[in-house]
Amino acid sequence: MKASETWVLKKPDALMFFASLANEMRLVAPRYLFGGDVMFGVVDSPKEIAWDYGHDIYPPKRFLLPHFEDMLRYECSPPRRIRLEAVKDAPPQAIVGIRSCDVSAIRFQEKFFGSPIVDPYYKARSDNTVLFSLVCNKPPKRECFCICCDAGPYLDAGFDVQLTDLGDRFLYEIGSEKGERATKPGAYMLAKAGPDDIAERRRIELLADSLFETTAYIAKAINFISADEVPDEIWEELGSTCFRCAACTNLCPVCTCYTVDDRAEADGSFTRCRSWDSCQYAGFTREASGHNPRPTFGSRVQRRFYHKASYQYIMRDGRHGCVGCGRCVSACLTKLGVPDVVKRIRREMHKYLQPQDTVAEV
């Protein structure tokens, strides 16, 4: 079975298929918690996988870049001896049921952490991770706008394995060598996809594309932002309602920033830990002198959008820094999600933009 081949997995066989895979690696998958809440977690049995889940709020990026992570331990014991011990925590894992937007985000992060200096913690995890993405037959929630970011609702490339729910069966596409290897344990349960399967998949794609409620015409905003044309007043007005919670960056599957902290342990040793950090905090950019290049909330919102919607990343990484998952919309205590800000920038800019000849007259 080769990459770019398309197969079919019958739903009754899916349990056994993933149970076979579970012998080789741990399964990370969406699970139902209380009251309809869904969260990705390590499942003991593929029975727990919530195949019908819509969308989760806590992105599976944390299985590659943990929210809280121990990096290394050290101990200083006399006379002048320092013992260093790396923390190795990168078990082989399959992330099953991950959405296209999150796969796109992880591919972005892999590039970010892979060059020019390799982050060994991230790389160890990403090398050991295989992504079984699940196509969205319809946008799982109102806030979804992956279609505006070329990140979903289905993928043409970038997945290891892509599953599409065709009712009684999954279409099973292999997209990488990692995907090929992960297919082996349960390969005998797969059958070649036929023309009907492909046609059904095509129908689902077209339907899903037509069902998005949120749109972010991000290209125009990228123009304004990249050319540095958005006046400070707009950023400050946006920043004036920010609650400073940093959920937009915490829950962004693309965001990569972290802070490092040395933790004193009860036994006298220390652990170097890292945890997610946010450019929305004043302390993130404040310099030791007290000077802060991003002193206001508006300037910090601006910084975020220089990363989410500017040419910089398109030129370097081939895409802008947003995959349209909508988490920054649903997690925001005010209205600073990407589509809201894009809309406000596009509309507000009309006040500032004058036709060229009018400007010349003035």
Place this chain on the structure above:
Amino acid sequence: MNPVLTTCGFCSCGCGLYIESAAADRVASLCPSANHPVSTGRLCIKGWNATPAVLGTDRLTTPLIRKGDRLEPASWGEATSFAASSLKKLISDLGPQSVGIIGSAKTTNEECYSLARLARGVIGTPNIDGACRFYDASIIHALLDTTGIAASQSDMNAVAQAGSLLIAGANVMEQLAHIGSRIEDAADNGCRVVAADPRTSRLAPHVSLFLHPEPGTDLVWARALVKTIIDRRLYVDTVPELPGFEELRASLDEAAGDLKSACGIDADAIAEAAEILAKNPPLVVMFGLGVLQQLHSTQIVKALADVAILLGGSVMPLRGQNNAQGACDLGLVYDFLPGYALLTNPAARKVWEVIWDCRLPAKPGMSAVDMVRACRSGGIKGLLVFGENLALSAPNTEESIAALDKVDFLAVSDLYLTETARLADVVFPACSFLEKDGTFTNIESRVQRVRRAFEPLGDSRPDLDIIADLASALGAEMPRDPRKVMAEIATSVPLYRGISYDKLDESWGHPLRRTLDGAGVKLAPISSSLAEKDDAYPFRLIAGRVNYHQQTGTMSARSAVLAREYPEAYAELNEADAEKLGLRSGRPIMISSKSGSLVRALVLNDSVPPGCVHVPHFFGGDSPNALASYECDPVSGVPAYKACAVKVEAVK
């Protein structure tokens, strides 16, 4: 290793959040519940940084007993029996009233109830009060005398759907983010917001009319607002039939003088506010610590409740602490038994004497502030403090620390070695809300489950165990299982009737009754008052909290991210005042009152009105509470932390 759904222990919003442990003191994951009615998939900055704050590396992990100048590690048996024998000696030598107990609004309902029972039923002292005395206890009598319920009548959804909002003395966007978010939703849907705050707060983008009273004059404008509503007949039709209407009307006859010079707001602005609030139902009247910590806070709350009743609206006191509501509901109040049964009511006493199998003195004991003072004067010889950093939260810091230092026996239960714990004779290491089971009652009076996500760190224990251990050492058995304590609460406190963990585990919590069905609602008369000016102390203090911290910062300052946001203590003046005094930005200034002084770096900010200085709370022994005197609201006993008269000068 599975995520545990629990209730956030920071503010009174009470978000549902998932926490998963990776090891004894390691967090694997933390995220909001998407479907929880409060969090709705969102958390504030404190919620996102909750774990480093409560699982700090300097947590107390073993009991400590004072040996001379030092606090030395001890076993639980030693610590408990030392505390019990000290208490027994005081009780037998001087009587139980020589003992005082101050509980915390951060602990669970079960712990608050058990502590009230330990004090009244086991030790037999009337001196039991909660930390709410330092914050928002001024709502209790005021609301019982008006709306009839000492709690919010409104929930989060009602705020989002309000037609108009009156928000007085509250930095709500920073302190109660989820309420703030609902206010913004309401404003986006056309709700008219009237705010009253000496300083322009972050509410501003959502406000239709922003009133800027001079600090300490809230009773003046609130009374004027009530009078305007009555004079213009803006009230709902049925109001004149309510008890108290005529008394209220008569109480307003007394002239208040010129409004503008008395409070800084002119009569036209009050009239505009009255029209906005009357013509845009439904109205929710909200008020925070800005008005709850004043010399006349009970009167102010009554006036604001009158506004709500006159206009057919509801009230929502903006209480700060996660379990402020539950702590007061369940008896951490010096003049009430659980469920707001007045101690002076013989029938109520009889009921609780049967339940607790004890004799209850008819006379209310001392309030928390009085207990601290009595530690100095000798009326209190033994003080038990649970989870409140009194050394920073009590007014008149210098005096209060001296009092805590002087008391013969001081026992403190806390997560960390706080400024208060350092003065103790015995320190009990309590565990945090992440390490125990129980319930909190949030700002909407929703009783919600708190669930254990971590084993208690080191030898720390839930306060419930510490309380039961003390009771046991004093010869009385009390349940240690929070489920059993809730069963007792559910049968004996009418407000909490029928609540059980089984039921709570099936839902997002149990909303308590919030209205009295008309009966019992009455209007309260409002007397006038004028703030006095003192030429030696010409500035008014605006004390407030910043977004990133809670109370004395015992927990929040331990998060590296939160501490990083507020690295230096500062005070704000407007530019004109600074120029007049010859003060330069960034330089240290001294702010002093009759009671104390502190030094801060000056920041210029024109949102601070002339004649005022804004001093945000900081942590590590530097609190504007140091400037407050022991002067309290006479009805509620809440100290007048706000609007204190101060002078400002350069540090030479």
